[in-house]
Amino acid sequence: MKRTTLDLWVGFFVAIGLAALVFLALKVGNLTESSHGPSYTLQASFGNIGGLKVRAPVKSAGVVVGRVASIRFDPQNYVAVVTMDMDARYQFPVDTFATINTSGLLGEQYIGLEVGGDTEMLKPGAMIKKTQDAVVLEKLISQFMYNKASDAPSK
């Protein structure tokens, strides 16, 4: 095996190996999306966060605009305080509504932001005032049963 042929084959091997790594990183994973660009934090408190997890997406109009950074329990008010890393490109008004939604019927939970019409924007570290808790399936069922039960006697 001549030296030059050997070098050629090794170069080819390393090249396609690196190409495979790049393919996996870009095409298969979401490298381009997980931007570590500039960000600011916002907070929101919920009575029940349901199955929300850290690193869950924060979406507005269905587009990912941030990620859940941390979730902690507030022992004074007995609520959950969620801290979110928001993409610095997007600002939200102070009357934004933060809800916990489920993607699909049994999918993962994410925070959805619906904007109001206020001209003043939320500052970094600000608390979103209007929130809606996660829909807990059991409560929904018991509510349904209760409604059903209260319907019956009036008939």
Place this chain on the structure above:
Amino acid sequence: MLDAILGSFARLGFRVTSRIQRLGNASRFLLATLLGSGTAWRRFSLIVRELYYSGVLSLIIILVSGLFVGMVLGLQGYDTLQRYGSSSALGVLVALSLVRELGPVVAALLFASRAGSAITAEIGLMRATEQLSAMEMMAVDPVARVVAPRFWAGVISMPLLAALFSAIGIFGGYLIGVVLIGVDEGSFWSQMQAAVDFRLDIVNGFIKSFVFGVIVSWIAVFEGFHAAPSAEGVSAATTRTVVTSALAILAADFILTAFMFTGA
């Protein structure tokens, strides 16, 4: 009677301590290899040569196996997912299975069988024909000249081969799922991109394959260098390389997976 029981305890104890002793010996050898690596990196052509024999010559088996594994994932995955109406998630299943587990682990097992055993046989044969002694007597450190280049070639090759395995496996899954069966091409790729996270899945998979590369290369050079200088010695060492590598890879995979994929 009592002697027999005590005897078997003594033998068990000896086997355990001799294994631990061997592990200690192997650790010292790894240190010696790392310390002697300066020569190997300065004379890069030595590593390039070993990259050819360990990496390039393993390409065929890695690519063919990867393709078949990906295709099987496509078939089996589709069969299970379509029962829950989730066949559009096939891309996710194939990609995550390969990138997180099958790519690093299966590629490492194949590498140990093909390249690891070849390295052990080569070094073992040099030991048996006194080539290593001859080198020592010519004032050349055989660990730096023979062992270190092969070790580093294995460490470099492993992540590349694992990535190639995963990449061609995903292509195999695509071939079966989209081209053959008819799963929607758009959802195949888009759901995959949404579900596979660069940091969590791809980087962790890369770390796994790097760790496996160190393990397999370490075992291969150690067994070869310490083979008994005879034909049976070399063949026993080669077998040990494949078996020990397989066990070590699977054990390490469990430990790494437990660290990487719990919690979030």
Place this chain on the structure above:
Amino acid sequence: MPSEALVKISDLNFAYDSRPILTGINLEIPRGKLVAIMGTSGCGKTTLLRLIGGQLMASSGKVEVDGQNVGALGRSDLFKLRRRMGMLFQFGALFTDLSVYDNVAFPLRENTDLSEDLIHDLVLMKLHAVGLRGAHGLMPNELSGGMSRRVALARAIALDPMLMMYDEPFAGLDPISLAITGELIRKLNDALGASSIMVTHDVPESLKIVDYVYFMAAGKIVASGTPDDIRNSSDPFVRQFVWGEPDGPVPFHYPAPTYADEMLGARHA
């Protein structure tokens, strides 16, 4: 001040896993002389060579080469000493992935900064000395046993060592190769001005060329002398060895119960 003897071994003991291999060895290799160490297989001759080369460490006693205590040398000093030694292994131990030329060039490329042109000349010179200059392009697996040993010899003398060591240089050679090897060993020793140690059990070839002989049995030196002393020796071990008698101080029978007991004893049990 360099002493008369190039190699001096004093009260050397070596044991492997508590099994004694060498006991109380005292010997000297004078400068410029070719010395044979003879004995039956397994008497520790090869171990002695490895101790001189620093591949093994003595349990007690001293091995001195050119005034330096081999056992006490640090790694780089040991490597420096090894550059002045050449060793011919039993079956050559050529590097199978390198050509004849590259094999002989190996010690030159690894231990010197000489240019490739200079190395080219040196390699061909060494190969010419062993009669194989025309074979420089061959690979080791294309060589016969005698030829690969000659190439290994060329490689061993590449750095013009002051001490040459031969491990069973005559083992398994045909009569022509035997004669060639014997002549080469003697000529090289004189041409290099080196000292040579030859471990062997080929009596006729060795006695033709050596200056002095040491006899070993069971890890001890049992006799020594010039070739003439050896041929005329009355020591029973030397006589058995030199004249090739099947039985004598080295017994024919491996230790066992008496023949009568072994054959008849079974029936009595």
